[in-house]
Amino acid sequence: xxxxxxxxxxxxxxxxxxxxxxxxxxxxxxxxxxxxxxxxxxxxxxxxxxxxxxxxxxxxxxxxxxxxxxxxx
Amino acid sequence: xxxxxxxxxxxxxxxxxxxxxxxxxxxxxxxxxxxxxxxxxxxxxxxxxxxxxxxxxxxxxxxxxxxxxxxxxxxxxxxxxxxxxxxxxxxxxxxxxxxxxxxxxxxxxxxxxxxxxxxxxxxxxxxxxxxxxxxxxxxxxxxxxxxxxxxxxxxxxxxxxxxxxxxxxxxxxxxxxxxxxxxxxxxxxxxxxxxxxxxxxxxxxxxxxxxxxxxxxxxxxxxxxxxxxxxxxxxxxxxxxxxxxxxxxxxxxxxxxxxxxxxxxxxxxxxxxxxxxxxxxxxxxxxxxxxxxxxxxxxxxxxxxxxxxxxxxxxxxxxxxxxxxxxxxxxxxxxxxxxxxxxxxxxxxxxxxxxxxxxxxxxxxxxxxxxxxxxxxxxxxxxxxxxxxxxxxxxxxxxxxxxxxxxxxxxxxxxxxxxxxxxxxxxxxxxxxxxxxxxxxxxxxxxxxxxxxxxxxxxxxxxxxxxxxxxxxxxxxxxxxxxxxxxxxxxxxxxxxxxxxxxxxxxxxxxxxxxxxxxxxxxxxxxxxxxxxxxxxxxxxxxxxxxxxxxxxxxxxxxxxxxxxxxxxxxxxxxxxxxxxxxxxxxxxxxxxxxxxxxxxxxxxxxxxxxxxxxxxxxxxxxxxxxxxxxxxxxxxxxxxxxxxxxxxxxxxxxxxxxxxxxxxxxxxxxxxxxxxxxxxxxxxxxxxxxxxxxxxxxxxxxxxxxxxxxxxxxxxxxxxxxxxxxxxxxxxxxxxxxxxxxxxxx
Numbered sequence: 039x040x041x042x043x044x045x046x047x048x049x050x051x052x053x054x055x056x057x058x059x060x061x062x063x064x065x066x067x068x069x070x071x072x073x074x075x076x077x078x079x080x081x082x083x084x085x086x087x088x089x090x091x092x093x094x095x096x097x098x099x100x101x102x103x104x105x106x107x108x109x110x111x
Numbered sequence: 112x113x114x115x116x117x118x119x120x121x122x123x124x125x126x127x128x129x130x131x132x133x134x135x136x137x138x139x140x141x142x143x144x145x146x147x148x149x150x151x152x153x154x155x156x157x158x159x160x161x162x163x164x165x166x167x168x169x170x171x172x173x174x175x176x177x178x179x180x181x182x183x184x185x186x187x188x189x190x191x192x193x194x195x196x197x198x199x200x201x202x203x204x205x206x207x208x209x210x211x212x213x214x215x216x217x218x219x220x221x222x223x224x225x226x227x228x229x230x231x232x233x234x235x236x237x238x239x240x241x242x243x244x245x246x247x248x249x250x251x252x253x254x255x256x257x258x259x260x261x262x263x264x265x266x267x268x269x270x271x272x273x274x275x276x277x278x279x280x281x282x283x284x285x286x287x288x289x290x291x292x293x294x295x296x297x298x299x300x301x302x303x304x305x306x307x308x309x310x311x312x313x314x315x316x317x318x319x320x321x322x323x324x325x326x327x328x329x330x331x332x333x334x335x336x337x338x339x340x341x342x343x344x345x346x347x348x349x350x351x352x353x354x355x356x357x358x359x360x361x362x363x364x365x366x367x368x369x370x371x372x373x374x375x376x377x378x379x380x381x382x383x384x385x386x387x388x389x390x391x392x393x394x395x396x397x398x399x400x401x402x403x404x405x406x407x408x409x410x411x412x413x414x415x416x417x418x419x420x421x422x423x424x425x426x427x428x429x430x431x432x433x434x435x436x437x438x439x440x441x442x443x444x445x446x447x448x449x450x451x452x453x454x455x456x457x458x459x460x461x462x463x464x465x466x467x468x469x470x471x472x473x474x475x476x477x478x479x480x481x482x483x484x485x486x487x488x489x490x491x492x493x494x495x496x497x498x499x500x501x502x503x504x505x506x507x508x509x510x511x512x513x514x515x516x517x518x519x520x521x522x523x524x525x526x527x528x529x530x531x532x533x534x535x536x537x538x539x540x541x542x543x544x545x546x547x548x549x550x551x552x553x554x555x556x557x558x559x560x561x562x563x564x565x566x567x568x569x570x571x572x573x574x575x576x577x578x579x580x581x582x583x584x585x586x587x588x589x590x591x592x593x594x595x596x597x598x599x600x601x602x603x604x605x606x607x608x609x610x611x612x613x614x615x616x617x618x619x620x621x622x623x624x625x626x627x628x629x630x631x632x633x634x635x636x637x638x639x640x641x642x643x644x645x646x647x648x649x650x651x652x653x654x655x656x657x658x659x660x661x662x663x664x665x666x667x668x669x670x671x672x673x674x675x676x677x678x679x680x681x682x683x684x685x686x687x688x689x690x691x692x693x694x695x696x697x698x699x700x701x702x703x704x705x706x707x708x709x710x711x712x713x714x715x716x717x718x719x720x721x722x723x724x725x726x727x728x729x730x731x732x733x734x735x736x737x738x739x740x741x742x743x744x745x746x747x748x749x750x751x752x753x754x755x756x757x758x759x760x761x762x763x764x765x766x767x768x769x770x771x772x773x774x775x776x777x778x779x780x781x782x783x784x785x786x787x788x789x790x791x792x793x794x795x796x797x798x799x800x801x802x803x804x805x806x807x808x809x810x811x812x813x814x815x816x817x818x819x820x821x822x823x824x825x826x827x828x829x830x831x832x833x834x835x836x837x838x839x840x841x842x843x844x845x846x847x848x849x850x851x852x853x854x855x856x857x858x
Contacts (some may be wrong), residue, residue, distance in 0.1 A: 074165030077142030
């Protein structure tokens with residue numbers, strides 16, 4: 039059973055890494071906007087132009103669109 | 112707003128000499144909006160960075176103060192099609208965010224400890240049934256202790272400090288038995304480990320903390336979301352004041368930057384931002400938010416004006432004062448204090464159970480100890496059994512039973528446009544058997560509308576709206592709202608007190624009093640039908656004129672809501688500060704038989720207390736300063752988002768949008784939540800009824816404790832989730848929190 043003396047510390051270290059990762063993500067404000075983060079992953083603007091999928095939006099002219107809200111005023 | 116905002120009082124310093132500002136933004140709905148705003152702002156020269164928070168519907172912008180100012184930012188957002196307003200930094204709530212973070216950290220630590228200790232405990236339980244050596248078991252127990260003790264010391268602080276505070280105040284709350292259970296479980300386990308005994312309860316202790324912290328985190332998240340929405344509403348209502356410097360310059364500042372004695376400018380058509388005395392100017396005020404009276408009140412130098420009243424045609428300079436002296440506001444404040452103190456609200460369900468629970472449990476544990484002694488067991492064994500009774504009765508499921516339902520039901524209500532200030536408001540909503548409405552701004556819409564819109568030719572409405580857009584007369588906003596896309600005409604001339612003339616498509620148009628337009632005959636006819644409305648006439652060229660009746664219209668679903676409330680066996684009545692004919696008309700339209708008019712705040716309270724004395728449980732719905740004491744006195748109260756700040760503070764919650772339907776939703780969900788809470792408490796007590804005899808008999812091994820505790824906690828949480836399904840499935844397109852923000856903002 040001496041293998042336990044190795045396995046238990048290994049298990050604790052792995053769990054501890056998970057805990058540290060969570061505390062780090064909490065500290066870096068990753069839980070402040072869960073809804074937005076879910077959408078940001080779909081945004082290709084952070085990729086260089088060459089790697090973007092075809093049909094992607096050009097970055098230069100953002101003001102042409104106003105998905106909602108413009109009509110309200 | 113008429114003056115340039117003083118951006119330095121909104122912005123805060125950021126990295127590299129830049130300044131940053133948080134803005135509440137209306138109409139952010141989706142990822143596309145997020146991208147549009149961030150790219151659009153980044154394209155403005157001088158902006159360092161912009162980040163949208165989609166959950167809270169805010170954007171944080173950082174820019175170089177030497178390159179541009181906040182007006183450019185707001186202007187850029189405006190060109191993108193989004194209305195944005197900066198926050199009053201004094202209102203931003205940092206402590207709720209910090210609290211949630213602390214709880215999440217504690218939850219993570221407790222979760223880590225629970226998983227690892229459980230890993231070791233399962234090994235021990237299976238080993239005990241087979242062939243574990245005592246040495247290995249001791250090793251596992253010692254490792255468990257090394258994990259559980261520091262983890263509990265860190266993660267349990269919330270409960271320990273709350274329990275100590277309660278004991279210092281000589282009270283018992285739920286945190287007392289929780290802390291006692293955790294500490295005893297850890298202490299007993301440590302003692303057993305030292306003695307190389309078979310059983311230790313480290314896993315129970317940390318798992319208990321994990322489940323309880325989960326409940327607290329959910330609660331904190333809900334509170335944060337409600338707070339954030341309330342702050343957005345306040346920001347979008349543009350609660351700023353136009354401060355006049357000593358040398359006469361005007362600048363817009365957040366309300367928290369205004370001191371008593373400062374002079375503020377109130378332009379025509381603006382709301383008075385703070386209480387004060389008129390120092391210069393004369394005007395007529397719409398005081399409906401303060402007294403419920405819809406007729407304008409004339410003010411001149413030396414008169415008192417109140418926050419929330421709407422200025423008419425004249426500009427006023429107001430000297431802000433602190434609330435001292437015999438003013439309406441002071442009297443209202445005194446009444447609120449009295450009402451709060453005398454309020455006979457039911458004891459919260461969980462407290463009622465908790466108050467009985469702790470003594471019963473402690474007596475049972477003591478009886479177990481004495482019983483085992485009497486049966487001839489050694490005192491050590493008797494003590495161990497007594498402590499296991501305390502561990503197993505540690506009110507894990509009981510402490511989750513009510514908060515879990517509150518969180519789920521408040522979330523469901525939030526999606527239907529109701530923000531609750533107090534979690535226990537749900538229970539009080541469930542008991543309601545009388546609903547009392549205020550009239551002005553509650554049964555009726557907060558802003559006047561054209562009442563006879565259907566009878567006017569659309570061309571004339573568009574012409575009237577086009578002219579009204581350029582005017583600051585209090586009635587103009589109502590007329591302009593009827594055709595929001597109207598073009599602004601050329602060569603517009605406004606004659607104060609009479610009306611406006613302009614040219615539209617080459618034809619002269621006149622808008623104003625019936626005499627000015629030459630429509631007295633028409634006006635007399637309309638006045639017969641709507642005796643309480645303000646009349647405005649419009650005429651294009653020499654065509655027949657039309658007379659618009661501008662009136663406080665009922666909320667669109669007022670009648671259905673009154674019917675729906677009555678169908679639930681709840682009585683409905685109106686208590687209003689307005690004149691009797693106006694109240695009677697509204698009562699007739701809404702289908703309410705009992706009404707009282709011309710009441711002052713004290714009379715409103717008296718009526719609420721009379722109802723309470725007759726055994727009625729009253730839900731008060733009101734929005735004005737004059738309603739605030741009644742809101743505080745009622746068993747439970749709601750106010751619309753357009754209400755004055757004081758009324759909102761006195762109410763248990765506020766609802767968004769133009770519709771009254773959220774009031775019915777609140778009552779329904781309150782009833783549903785209460786039923787689920789009682790079920791949950793039943794589950795929790797049934798679990799105890801099963802587990803406690805086992806513990807008293809000495810069969811409560813750590814395995815039994817772990818199964819029973821997690822089983823009952825999960826059962827109670829799952830049951831609480833039922834508060835959402837049906838309610839949300841039935842919800843119509845949710846009354847949108849953002850849509851309502853427009854309410855007070857146009858003023």
